[in-house]
Amino acid sequence: MKDILCNDLLKRKLEELLGGFYRKYVYYFVRISLEKKTGSILKSGSYVKDSVLEGKNYLGKNTVLKNCRLGFGSYVNNNGDFTDTEIGRYTSIGANVSCVIGTHPLNTRAAMHPAFTNPEKLFGYSYVKEKNFRDTEGHIEIGSDVWIGNNVLIMDGVKIGDGAVVGAGALVTKDIEPYSINAGIPARKIRYRFDGETIKELLRLRWWDRGEVWIKKHIDEFTDAKELLKTLDKGSGEPAE
Numbered sequence: 001m002k003d004i005l006c007n008d009l010l011k012r013k014l015e016e017l018l019g020g021f022y023r024k025y026v027y028y029f030v031r032i033s034l035e036k037k038t039g040s041i042l043k044s045g046s047y048v049k050d051s052v053l054e055g056k057n058y059l060g061k062n063t064v065l066k067n068c069r070l071g072f073g074s075y076v077n078n079n080g081d082f083t084d085t086e087i088g089r090y091t092s093i094g095a096n097v098s099c100v101i102g103t104h105p106l107n108t109r110a111a112m113h114p115a116f117t118n119p120e121k122l123f124g125y126s127y128v129k130e131k132n133f134r135d136t137e138g139h140i141e142i143g144s145d146v147w148i149g150n151n152v153l154i155m156d157g158v159k160i161g162d163g164a165v166v167g168a169g170a171l172v173t174k175d176i177e178p179y180s181i182n183a184g185i186p187a188r189k190i191r192y193r194f195d196g197e198t199i200k201e202l203l204r205l206r207w208w209d210r211g212e213v214w215i216k217k218h219i220d221e222f223t224d225a226k227e228l229l230k231t232l233d234k235g236s237g238e239p240a241e
């Protein structure tokens with residue numbers, strides 16, 4: 001028993017040491033190469049694991065993405081923390097925004113500690129050989145042209161629609177409709193950004209899929225959504241680059 005404990009401790013300390021060394025010294029160069037490859041800015045302490053950066057992204061200081069996809073032009077400001085999350089294009093995420101991943105069994109079972117549901121020794125020990133509980137509601141989806149204010153928490157399994165706004169300090173527990181403005185704990189809809197018809201047309205236009213050449217060509221119309229929508233009327237639906 002003493003030997004097992006010592007071996008476990010040794011293994012854990014070694015992993016800690018190597019992980020720390022990798023993140024502090026080796027990952028510095030990995031980050032530079034990622035910045036170069038994707039045309040992104042990745043500030044100090046930011047860390048990307050098993051994730052895709054589509055390009056022209058910005059990660060603030062100490063922001064961590066694990067198993068995520070960050071769409072073209074989107075940013076996550078300082079201290080962001082996302083796992084299993086898909087984020088669309090040109091989405092703005094403020095500082096201190098995190099996802100809340102994981103749940104414990106609330107009903108029926110006698111114990112809620114992961115040692116009774118997960119063999120992975122998440123907190124040092126486990127009593128089970130096989131996982132017997134689904135401990136996450138699934139991945140988070142955040143659309144394109146979304147704005148999330150500072151200090152927001154997003155629960156797992158939630159979908160935030162294209163063009164939506166989440167106000168500072170909110171706790172997002174349920175799906176959020178496209179182009180709606182939401183705030184509070186739990187987050188509730190305050191209003192929509194546009195009338196129903198304009199929202200429908202913007203969701204048809206999907207300007208974020210049209211590429212930078214198209215966006216630059218129509219940049220003046222971006223100051224008024226209704227003007228931009230006239231490009232749909234004219235049928236000038238240039239393909240995305």
Ligand SMILES: CC(C)(COP(=O)(O)OP(=O)(O)OC[C@H]1O[C@@H](n2cnc3c(N)ncnc32)[C@H](O)[C@@H]1OP(=O)(O)O)[C@@H](O)C(=O)NCCC(=O)NCCS
Pocket residue numbers: 094095148149150165166167168169170181182183184190191
């Ligand atoms: C939500 C937000 C976008 C404002 O939207 P808005 O439609 O202009 O809302 P209003 O200011 O008209 O407020 C409407 C109501 O919502 C409330 N409200 C606004 N923002 C709120 C918030 N973050 N949390 C809780 N309630 C909020 C207002 O108090 C008001 O309530 P009332 O109707 O009882 O008076 C803005 O308040 C916000 O939170 N922005 C994020 C700022 C931020 O984080 N910046 C840093 C990153 S860029």
